[in-house]
Amino acid sequence: MKFYACLAALLMATPAVAATPALVAPVNVPLTSPYGERMDNQVHKLTHHSGQDYAAKAGTQIVAAAAGKVIFSGWYGNYGQSVIVDHGNGLTTMYGHADTLLVKQGDAVKQGQAIATVGQSGLSSSQTHVHFEVRRGGTPVNPARYLKK
Numbered sequence: 001m002k003f004y005a006c007l008a009a010l011l012m013a014t015p016a017v018a019a020t021p022a023l024v025a026p027v028n029v030p031l032t033s034p035y036g037e038r039m040d041n042q043v044h045k046l047t048h049h050s051g052q053d054y055a056a057k058a059g060t061q062i063v064a065a066a067a068g069k070v071i072f073s074g075w076y077g078n079y080g081q082s083v084i085v086d087h088g089n090g091l092t093t094m095y096g097h098a099d100t101l102l103v104k105q106g107d108a109v110k111q112g113q114a115i116a117t118v119g120q121s122g123l124s125s126s127q128t129h130v131h132f133e134v135r136r137g138g139t140p141v142n143p144a145r146y147l148k149k
Protein backbone atom coordinates (compact mmCIF):
# COMPACT_ATOMS: atom_id res chain seq x y z
CA MET A 1 0.00 0.00 0.00
CA LYS A 2 2.78 2.38 0.97
CA PHE A 3 4.71 1.60 -2.21
CA TYR A 4 1.76 2.50 -4.41
CA ALA A 5 1.16 5.72 -2.52
CA CYS A 6 4.79 6.69 -3.19
CA LEU A 7 4.47 5.75 -6.83
CA ALA A 8 1.38 7.91 -7.18
CA ALA A 9 3.17 10.85 -5.58
CA LEU A 10 6.10 10.33 -7.95
CA LEU A 11 3.86 10.25 -11.01
CA MET A 12 2.13 13.45 -9.98
CA ALA A 13 5.51 15.13 -9.55
CA THR A 14 6.79 14.12 -13.01
CA PRO A 15 8.68 17.21 -14.28
CA ALA A 16 7.30 17.02 -17.84
CA VAL A 17 3.76 17.32 -16.48
CA ALA A 18 4.66 20.00 -13.94
CA ALA A 19 6.30 22.12 -16.67
CA THR A 20 3.19 22.02 -18.85
CA PRO A 21 1.06 25.14 -18.49
CA ALA A 22 -2.64 24.56 -17.88
CA LEU A 23 -4.33 25.17 -21.21
CA VAL A 24 -7.39 27.32 -21.81
CA ALA A 25 -10.08 26.25 -24.29
CA PRO A 26 -9.66 27.77 -27.79
CA VAL A 27 -13.16 29.27 -27.72
CA ASN A 28 -15.39 30.01 -24.76
CA VAL A 29 -18.20 27.59 -25.67
CA PRO A 30 -19.08 24.07 -24.51
CA LEU A 31 -17.30 21.08 -26.07
CA THR A 32 -19.40 19.58 -28.88
CA SER A 33 -17.35 16.49 -29.75
CA PRO A 34 -14.74 14.98 -27.42
CA TYR A 35 -11.43 13.29 -28.17
CA GLY A 36 -11.57 9.54 -28.73
CA GLU A 37 -13.66 7.00 -30.63
CA ARG A 38 -16.82 8.31 -32.24
CA MET A 39 -19.42 7.19 -34.71
CA ASP A 40 -18.89 8.61 -38.18
CA ASN A 41 -22.39 9.13 -39.53
CA GLN A 42 -21.15 9.29 -43.11
CA VAL A 43 -19.50 5.88 -43.17
CA HIS A 44 -21.37 4.38 -40.18
CA LYS A 45 -18.33 3.16 -38.32
CA LEU A 46 -16.26 4.13 -35.31
CA THR A 47 -13.39 6.44 -36.10
CA HIS A 48 -10.76 7.97 -33.90
CA HIS A 49 -11.18 11.66 -33.25
CA SER A 50 -7.72 13.10 -32.66
CA GLY A 51 -8.94 16.29 -31.01
CA GLN A 52 -11.90 18.14 -29.58
CA ASP A 53 -14.51 20.09 -31.53
CA TYR A 54 -16.06 23.30 -30.29
CA ALA A 55 -18.99 24.52 -32.37
CA ALA A 56 -19.06 28.31 -32.45
CA LYS A 57 -20.40 31.02 -34.73
CA ALA A 58 -18.33 31.88 -37.80
CA GLY A 59 -15.98 34.71 -36.99
CA THR A 60 -15.67 33.90 -33.27
CA GLN A 61 -12.09 34.45 -32.13
CA ILE A 62 -9.95 31.36 -31.51
CA VAL A 63 -7.37 31.98 -28.79
CA ALA A 64 -4.01 30.35 -28.05
CA ALA A 65 -4.41 27.68 -25.34
CA ALA A 66 -1.07 28.71 -23.83
CA ALA A 67 1.86 30.99 -24.59
CA GLY A 68 4.17 29.78 -27.33
CA LYS A 69 5.52 30.25 -30.81
CA VAL A 70 3.54 29.81 -34.02
CA ILE A 71 5.24 27.07 -36.05
CA PHE A 72 2.55 26.80 -38.74
CA SER A 73 -0.15 29.09 -40.10
CA GLY A 74 -1.81 28.16 -43.37
CA TRP A 75 -3.68 25.41 -45.20
CA TYR A 76 -3.28 22.06 -43.43
CA GLY A 77 -4.92 19.35 -45.58
CA ASN A 78 -8.36 18.26 -44.37
CA TYR A 79 -8.14 20.69 -41.46
CA GLY A 80 -8.16 23.66 -43.83
CA GLN A 81 -6.92 26.98 -42.50
CA SER A 82 -4.99 26.02 -39.37
CA VAL A 83 -2.56 27.29 -36.78
CA ILE A 84 -0.05 25.18 -34.82
CA VAL A 85 1.58 26.63 -31.70
CA ASP A 86 4.68 25.17 -30.03
CA HIS A 87 4.64 25.51 -26.22
CA GLY A 88 8.02 23.90 -25.58
CA ASN A 89 8.71 20.57 -23.87
CA GLY A 90 7.40 18.75 -26.95
CA LEU A 91 3.90 20.14 -26.50
CA THR A 92 2.06 21.66 -29.47
CA THR A 93 -1.57 22.67 -30.04
CA MET A 94 -3.41 22.78 -33.37
CA TYR A 95 -6.51 24.74 -34.33
CA GLY A 96 -8.30 23.66 -37.51
CA HIS A 97 -11.14 24.64 -39.88
CA ALA A 98 -10.49 28.34 -39.27
CA ASP A 99 -11.70 31.19 -41.45
CA THR A 100 -9.17 34.01 -41.05
CA LEU A 101 -5.66 33.40 -39.69
CA LEU A 102 -4.49 36.25 -37.44
CA VAL A 103 -0.90 35.11 -36.86
CA LYS A 104 1.98 33.96 -39.01
CA GLN A 105 4.79 31.46 -38.64
CA GLY A 106 7.41 32.69 -36.17
CA ASP A 107 5.01 34.89 -34.16
CA ALA A 108 5.18 34.68 -30.37
CA VAL A 109 1.71 34.41 -28.82
CA LYS A 110 0.40 34.84 -25.31
CA GLN A 111 -2.15 32.59 -23.64
CA GLY A 112 -5.62 33.80 -24.60
CA GLN A 113 -4.39 35.83 -27.59
CA ALA A 114 -6.62 35.68 -30.69
CA ILE A 115 -4.85 33.66 -33.40
CA ALA A 116 -7.65 32.91 -35.91
CA THR A 117 -11.40 33.04 -36.38
CA VAL A 118 -13.87 30.15 -36.49
CA GLY A 119 -14.90 28.91 -39.93
CA GLN A 120 -15.41 25.64 -41.75
CA SER A 121 -12.44 25.39 -44.11
CA GLY A 122 -11.09 21.99 -45.13
CA LEU A 123 -13.05 18.80 -44.60
CA SER A 124 -15.46 20.06 -41.95
CA SER A 125 -18.97 19.14 -40.90
CA SER A 126 -21.83 21.47 -41.85
CA GLN A 127 -21.42 23.20 -38.49
CA THR A 128 -18.77 25.91 -38.08
CA HIS A 129 -16.37 24.72 -35.38
CA VAL A 130 -12.77 24.67 -34.29
CA HIS A 131 -10.93 21.34 -34.24
CA PHE A 132 -8.50 21.55 -31.31
CA GLU A 133 -5.60 19.13 -30.90
CA VAL A 134 -2.97 18.80 -28.21
CA ARG A 135 0.12 16.92 -29.33
CA ARG A 136 2.90 15.52 -27.22
CA GLY A 137 6.01 14.76 -29.32
CA GLY A 138 3.83 15.10 -32.42
CA THR A 139 1.24 12.53 -31.26
CA PRO A 140 -2.30 13.71 -30.48
CA VAL A 141 -3.28 13.21 -26.83
CA ASN A 142 -6.53 13.87 -24.98
CA PRO A 143 -6.79 17.68 -24.52
CA ALA A 144 -9.05 17.19 -21.51
CA ARG A 145 -5.97 16.12 -19.53
CA TYR A 146 -4.29 19.47 -20.15
CA LEU A 147 -7.17 21.94 -19.97
CA LYS A 148 -7.74 24.08 -16.89
CA LYS A 149 -10.63 22.65 -14.92
Ligand SMILES: [Zn+2]
Residues within 6 Å of the ligand: 049, 051, 052, 053, 130, 131, 132
Ligand atom coordinates in the same frame (compact mmCIF):
# COMPACT_ATOMS: atom_id res chain seq x y z
ZN1 LIG B 1 -12.47 17.52 -34.86
